[in-house]
Amino acid sequence: MRYCLWIAALFLSAAWAADLHSHESIRGKLLVRDGAPPAVETADHKLVQLDGDESTRKVLADKRLNGYQMEAHGHFTASDRFAIDPFFERGLVAVDKGKVKIITYYCDVCNIRTYTPGPCACCQKETTLELRDPALEPQDK
Numbered sequence: 739m740r741y742c743l744w745i746a747a748l749f750l751s752a753a754w755a756a757d758l759h760s761h762e763s764i765r766g767k768l769l770v771r772d773g774a775p776p777a778v779e780t781a782d783h784k785l786v787q788l789d790g791d792e793s794t795r796k797v798l799a800d801k802r803l804n805g806y807q808m809e810a811h812g813h814f815t816a817s818d819r820f821a822i823d824p825f826f827e828r829g830l831v832a833v834d835k836g837k838v839k840i841i842t843y844y845c846d847v848c849n850i851r852t853y854t855p856g857p858c859a860c861c862q863k864e865t866t867l868e869l870r871d872p873a874l875e876p877q878d879k
């Protein structure tokens with residue numbers, strides 16, 4: 739009996755996880771604004787507010803990305819609000835000439851690449867924004 743309950747619980751948690759990952763995506767121009775939450779302007783000029791986890795928020799606060807075409811994966815929490823999937827699942831990517839690019843930050847002194855903006859963890863030099871072909875990224879999944 740106990741075993742059955744355990745199985746049922748497993749099924750329930752699987753359903754819950756599936757619900758969290760409803761596969762919606764949104765494309766448009768990223769707007770990084772002072773004093774306002776980051777948003778994406780869709781092709782039909784609708785503004786959708788973006789939110790995500792801590793690392794995603796760091797990227798969304800990077801002024802260098804203002805005006806870039808982006809694609810976010812996640813789900814709508816309201817008609818004008820979109821919650822981006824966890825950072826490690828690459829919920830947020832750039833789109834350059836119709837091609838998906840990974841947003842990376844590179845330190846040419848240490849040859850270290852990271853995925854959030856800010857000073858290099860090693861030499862503290864400000865990292866350079868680089869959009870990268872996903873094929874160049876380590877395939878970890």
Ligand SMILES: [Zn+2]
Pocket residue numbers: 845846847848849850858859860861862863
């Ligand atoms: Zn460095």
